[in-house]
Amino acid sequence: MSFLFSEFLFALFALAIPVVIHLFSFRLNKVVYYSDIRFLKDIKQQTKSKTNLKHRLVLLMRLLAVAALVLAFAQPFKPVSNSGNQKPINKVGIFIDNSFSTEAEGKYGKLLETAKNQALAILSAYPPETKFVYLTNEFHSKHLHLLNSEQIKDFIAETETAPQARQAGEALAKMLDFFSDTRDTSDRYAVYIISDLQKSSHSIESFPDQKSAEVYFLPVQADLRNNIVIDSVWFETPGRIVNQQDEIFVSVTNRAADDYTDIPLNLFLNDSLKAPGSVNLSAGERKIVPVTFTNTRTGGVEGRVEITDYPVTFDNIFYFSYDIPKKKKIRMLTAKNDNKFIRSVFEADSYFEFSQNSESEISINELAEHDVVIVAGLKDISAGLNNELVNFVSEGGTLVVFPELNSNFETYNNLFTKFGLNYITGTDTSSVFMSQINYNANILRGIFRKQETSPDLPELKKRLKFSSLTTSTEEGILFTENNEKALFGTKYRAGQVYVFAQPANAEAGNFVHHALWAPLLYNMALFGSSEQKISYTIGKRETVKVKLLQKNAEDILRIKSKDSLGEFIPQTGGSEAGVLKLFPDVAILKSGFYTIFKDTAYVSTPAYNYDRTESDLQTFSPDEWLNLCTERLGDNYKISVEQSDILSSEIQQQQKGTRLWKFFILAALLFILGEILLIRLFK
Numbered sequence: 001m002s003f004l005f006s007e008f009l010f011a012l013f014a015l016a017i018p019v020v021i022h023l024f025s026f027r028l029n030k031v032v033y034y035s036d037i038r039f040l041k042d043i044k045q046q047t048k049s050k051t052n053l054k055h056r057l058v059l060l061m062r063l064l065a066v067a068a069l070v071l072a073f074a075q076p077f078k079p080v081s082n083s084g085n086q087k088p089i090n091k092v093g094i095f096i097d098n099s100f101s102t103e104a105e106g107k108y109g110k111l112l113e114t115a116k117n118q119a120l121a122i123l124s125a126y127p128p129e130t131k132f133v134y135l136t137n138e139f140h141s142k143h144l145h146l147l148n149s150e151q152i153k154d155f156i157a158e159t160e161t162a163p164q165a166r167q168a169g170e171a172l173a174k175m176l177d178f179f180s181d182t183r184d185t186s187d188r189y190a191v192y193i194i195s196d197l198q199k200s201s202h203s204i205e206s207f208p209d210q211k212s213a214e215v216y217f218l219p220v221q222a223d224l225r226n227n228i229v230i231d232s233v234w235f236e237t238p239g240r241i242v243n244q245q246d247e248i249f250v251s252v253t254n255r256a257a258d259d260y261t262d263i264p265l266n267l268f269l270n271d272s273l274k275a276p277g278s279v280n281l282s283a284g285e286r287k288i289v290p291v292t293f294t295n296t297r298t299g300g301v302e303g304r305v306e307i308t309d310y311p312v313t314f315d316n317i318f319y320f321s322y323d324i325p326k327k328k329k330i331r332m333l334t335a336k337n338d339n340k341f342i343r344s345v346f347e348a349d350s351y352f353e354f355s356q357n358s359e360s361e362i363s364i365n366e367l368a369e370h371d372v373v374i375v376a377g378l379k380d381i382s383a384g385l386n387n388e389l390v391n392f393v394s395e396g397g398t399l400v401v402f403p404e405l406n407s408n409f410e411t412y413n414n415l416f417t418k419f420g421l422n423y424i425t426g427t428d429t430s431s432v433f434m435s436q437i438n439y440n441a442n443i444l445r446g447i448f449r450k451q452e453t454s455p456d457l458p459e460l461k462k463r464l465k466f467s468s469l470t471t472s473t474e475e476g477i478l479f480t481e482n483n484e485k486a487l488f489g490t491k492y493r494a495g496q497v498y499v500f501a502q503p504a505n506a507e508a509g510n511f512v513h514h515a516l517w518a519p520l521l522y523n524m525a526l527f528g529s530s531e532q533k534i535s536y537t538i539g540k541r542e543t544v545k546v547k548l549l550q551k552n553a554e555d556i557l558r559i560k561s562k563d564s565l566g567e568f569i570p571q572t573g574g575s576e577a578g579v580l581k582l583f584p585d586v587a588i589l590k591s592g593f594y595t596i597f598k599d600t601a602y603v604s605t606p607a608y609n610y611d612r613t614e615s616d617l618q619t620f621s622p623d624e625w626l627n628l629c630t631e632r633l634g635d636n637y638k639i640s641v642e643q644s645d646i647l648s649s650e651i652q653q654q655q656k657g658t659r660l661w662k663f664f665i666l667a668a669l670l671f672i673l674g675e676i677l678l679i680r681l682f683k
Contacts, residue, residue: 001076001077001078001660002076002077002078003071003074003075003076003077005073005074005075006074007074008070008073008074008075009070009071009074011070011073012067012070014066014070015063015066015067017066018059018062018063018066019059019063021062022055022058022059022062054678054682057678057682058675058678058679061671061672061674061675061678062671062675064667064668064671065668065671065672065675066668068664068665068667068668068671069664069665069668071661071664072661072662072664072665072668073661075659075661076659076660076661076664077659077660077661078660087186087188088127088188089126089130089188089189089190089214090129090130090131090186090187090188091130091131091132091133091146091179091187091188091189091190092122092126092130092131092132092133092189092190092191092192093132093133093134093135093175093178093179093189093190093191093192093213094119094122094123094132094133094134094135094152094191094192094194095134095135095136095168095171095172095175095191095192095193095194095195096112096115096116096119096134096135096136096156096159096194096195097115097136097137097166097168097171097193097194097195097196097198097201098112098115098136098137098138098159098160098161098162099137099161099162099164099165099166099198099201099614100161100162100163100165100312100314100315100610100614101196101198101201101312101614101617102115102161102196102220103161103311103312103313103314104196104222104224104225104311104312104617105222105223105224105311106220106221106222106223107223111196111220111221111222112159112160112161114220115194115195115218115220116156116157116159118192118194118218118220118647119134119152119156119192119194120153120156121647121648121651122192122647122648122651123149123152123153124149124648125647125648125651126149126651128148128149130148130149131146131147131148132146132147132148132149132152133145133146133147133175133178133179134147134152134155134156135171135174135175136159136162137162137164137165137166137171138162138164139164139166139171139174143155144174144178146182161314162589163314163538163539163589163590163591163610163611164538164539164611165200165201165539165611165613165614166201167201167202167203167206168193168195168201168202168206168207169202169203169204169205169206169207169208170206171193172191172193172207172208172215173206173207173208175191176189176191176208176210176212176213179212179213180212189212189213189214190213190214190215190216191213191214191215191216192216192217192218193215193216193217193218194218194220195217195218195219195220196219196220196221196222196617196619197217197219197221197619197620197621197622197625198614198616198617198618198619199616199618199619199620200613200614200616200618201613201614202620202625204628204629204632204633207629207632207633207637209633209634210636211634211636213636214636214638215636215637215638216638216639216640216651217622217625217626217629217637217638217639217640218639218640218647219619219622219625219639221619222617222619225255225256225617225618225619226255226256226257226258226617227255227256227309227312227315227615227616227617228252228253228254228255228256228260228263228281228307228309228316229252229253229255229309229315229316229612229615230250230251230252230305230307230315230316230317230318231251231252231253231286231612231615232250232251232318232612233248233249233250233251233305233318233320233534233535234248234249234534235247235248235249235322235534236249236445237445237527238442238445238526238527238532239526239527239532240295240301240322240323240324241295241324241351241526242295242296242297242298242324242351243294243295243296244294244295245292245293245294246292246293246294246295247290247291247292247293248267248290248291248293248303248305248320249288249289249290249291250265250288250289250290250291250305250318251286251287251288251289252265252279252281252286252287252289252307253281253285253286253287253615254281254282254283254284254285254286255284255615255616255617255618256283256284257283257284258283259280259281259282259283260280260281261280262278262280263278263279263280263281263307263308263309264276264277264278264306264307264308265277265278265279265289265291265305265306265307266305266306267291267293267303267304267305268303268304268305268306269293269295269301269302269303270297270301270302270303271302274293274294275291275292275293277289277291279307291305295324297324298324298325298326299323299324299326300321300322300323300595300602300604300605301321301322301323301324302319302321302562302593302605302607303319303320303321303322303607304317304318304319304320304607305317305318305320312615312617314591314610314614315610315612315614315615317591317609318535318609319535319591319592319593319607319608319609320534320535320607321534321535321593321604321605321606321607322532322534323532323604325371327351327352327353328351328352328353328371328372328525328526329352329353329355329369329370329371329372330346330352330353330354330355330370330371330372330373330374330525331355331356331357331366331367331370331372331373331374332354332355332356332357332373332374332375332376333356333357333373333374333375333376333378333385334356334357334358334375334376334377334378335358335377335378335379335404336358336377338356339356339376339377339504339505341504341505341506341512341517342374342376342504342521343356345517345518345521345522346521346525349522352525367388367389367392367397368391368392368395368397370392370397371397371398371525372397372398372399372400372524372525373389373392373397373398373399373400374399374400374401374402375389375399375400375401375402375403376402376503376504377402377404377503377504377505378404378407379404379406379407379408380407380408380411380412381408381411381412381414381415382411386411386414386415386418389415390415390418390419392495393419393492393493393494393495393496393497394492394493394494394495394579395493395494395495395547395579396494396495396547396579397495398495398496398497398498398524398525399495399496399497399498400498400500400521400524401415401497401498401499401500402500402502402503402504403424403464403499403500403503404503405427405462405464405503405508409423409424412424416499419490419492419497420471420472420473420474420490420492421472421474421488421490421497421499422466422467422468422469422472422474422485422488423466423467424464424465424466425465425466425467426464426465427462427463427464427465428462428463428464428465428484429461429462431459431460431461431509432459432460432463432480432481432482432484433457433458433459433460433480433481434457434458434459434460434478434479434480434481434486434511435457435479435480435481436478436479436480436481436483437451437455437457437477437478437479438475438476438477438478438479439451441475441477441489442527443477443489443498443520443523443524443527444477444520444523445523445527447516447519447520447523457478457514457516458509458510458511458513458514458516458517459509459510459511460480460486460501460502460508460509460511461507461508461509462502462503462507462508462509463480463484463486463501463502463508463509464501464502465484465501466484466485466488466501472490473490473491474488474489474490475488475489475490476488477489477498484501485501486500486501486502487499487500487501487520493579494545494547494579498524533606534607535606535607535608535609536585536606536607536608536609537585537608537609537610537611538585538588538589538591538608538609538610538611539585539611540585540611541583541585541586542585543573543581543582543583544570544581544582544583544584544596544604544606545579545580545581545582546579546580546582546596546603546604547579547580556569556598557569557570557572557580557582557596557597557598557603558570558596558597558598559582559584559587559594559595559596559597560594560595560597561590561592561593561594561595562592562593562594562595562605563590563592568584568587570582570583570584570586570587570596571583571584571586571587582596584596584606585608588608590608591608591609591610592607592608593605593606593607593608594606594607594608622639625639626638626639
């Protein structure tokens with residue numbers, strides 16, 4: 001048996017008090033007066049030995065009562081095996097998993113509220129001098145301090161669900177690092193992890209194999225683990241066009257054990273319902289739902305897809321955004337006054353703003369104002385034009401090149417080398433047909449309804465030949481029957497480059513008259529540059545790239561939430577080829593739309609969604625998790641499944657052993673009762 005407050009044992013000297021009372025009280029002679037001697041017959045005869053026995057028994061009861069009270073105040077306990085010589089725990093860490101999965105309902109209400117009650121029970125289980133560290137998924141710096149229980153209670157009260165999805169092992173490691181930095185030789189630690197034991201956030205590999213602290217898991221788990229989630233939303237074709245039918249794809253997963261029918265699934269664009277619908281999902285089924293709609297306006301488009309599901313609601317909405325320019329500006333640079341085969345493709349559509357310059361009229365500085373630049377028939381490319389074309393592509397432009405057969409190959413190769421493309425090796429005037437198509441190329445999306453085994457492709461009478469360096473990053477798109485490249489391209493920084501192996505004229509073949517010609521150029525103009533990223537995930541630190549035509553070192557970008565009057569200046573990560581990198585999600589904690597401004601000018605509106613990791617509500621059972629921890633991490637990882645109202649007592653017993661003070665209080669009362677009975681009944 002050990003004592004929590006052994007200094008109280010000095011009070012055992014109080015045992016001298018009843019001894020002194022006994023010695024002085026029972027030695028006094030008592031005089032009894034009788035009016036008549038005959039009353040002596042009524043006196044019960046007591047022997048001297050009986051009298052002494054009674055006095056000694058009363059004294060014993062008093063001594064035992066005082067001793068029992070002293071021992072009770074000294075807090076006796078029976079230590080846990082092999083821990084009797086251990087120092088008491090004086091530093092305690094508490095981690096509450098407040099991720100979105102704790103929105104679910106458990107036996108005692110919302111899981112987060114149950115977790116907070118468990119944390120309060122832990123505080124009450126330790127003596128007032130104990131220091132605590134508190135942590136949640138946000139990893140707030142204000143929490144990483146040694147505080148008393150009253151200060152921790154304030155932190156617990158303000159805890160709400162948060163979008164961050166952390167590995168519980170990561171939180172434990174952070175807390176142990178903090179303890180290590182503040183370590184004292186007299187310290188002994190305990191860490192309590194209060195979570196739902198969700199499999200996605202409890203990877204056993206994330207937990208440190210440590211011996212410095214006793215780790216206790218306190219599970220708070222939902223009764224039902226049903227959830228329907230919108231996993232992701234995407235377009236299969238790059239680029240959006242105004243007043244044309246479009247199609248977006250929605251991935252919906254039923255993470256429940258039951259089937260669901262007629263789940264509402266609605267598409268909103270700029271807060272207007274565009275495509276109401278519903279979906280049926282079997283248990284555990286993931287379904288990709290195509291949703292058809294029409295873009296009716298240019299500029300920024302804010303979209304969202306919604307379903308109805310309860311009680312986990314954070315993954316019921318998926319936000320996305322994209323921009324539709326009013327016009328696509330195309331500039332053709334040519335040695336001749338005109339190229340009707342290229343011009344006719346774009347002048348027929350009012351969506352394109354087409355212009356061209358002859359070789360002598362090229363205005364290099366105007367290239368940055370265009371979306372697409374077509375080089376058709378230039379004899380050579382000057383060093384100045386070379387640099388401007390590289391800058392143009394780097395900043396997100398699309399470059400389409402039709403080299404002439406009798407051009408200065410060296411100047412073209414200088415340009416191609418900068419883009420990582422193969423270089424021109426010569427010409428070939430033998431007639432061949434195109435015979436192979438790379439159907440996976442983005443630029444061919446929407447052109448072919450199906451993959452033909454023997455497609456009708458154009459004939460090439462004159463063409464350029466290219467090297468076949470394997471170090472090139474280019475993508476082949478069209479090939480001849482000799483497996484030579486007829487059209488290839490590459491992504492370079494923020495832009496795209498396409499190179500044809502033949503000039504854009506009828507003498508080189510019938511490609512300019514073929515049905516493939518117009519849609520191919522059309523797609524290059526619409527989709528050639530890098531695709532817009534339509535959504536971002538909170539907490540993933542994804543880069544948002546913005547292109548500013550007028551770059552100024554003093555320009556400051558601001559971001560404003562659509563649902564809030566507040567704004568902030570995003571963290572920047574420098575620029576790459578004139579494209580500014582932003583990391584706004586450092587300050588973004590709520591899903592929705594965030595508009596980027598330069599001064600008062602609109603730049604773009606990225607859409608942010610919560611991490612879907614928490615959508616899978618599958619959890620470890622307490623026994624399953626304990627067995628896994630014991631097997632992989634050792635026996636200093638323990639688990640408790642007690643309710644908060646008895647958790648405090650259980651913790652005290654785990655840390656201090658079996659508490660015995662109540663038994664000594666009861667014993668003191670029994671000894672006092674024994675004294676009373678002796679005095680009254682022992683005659």
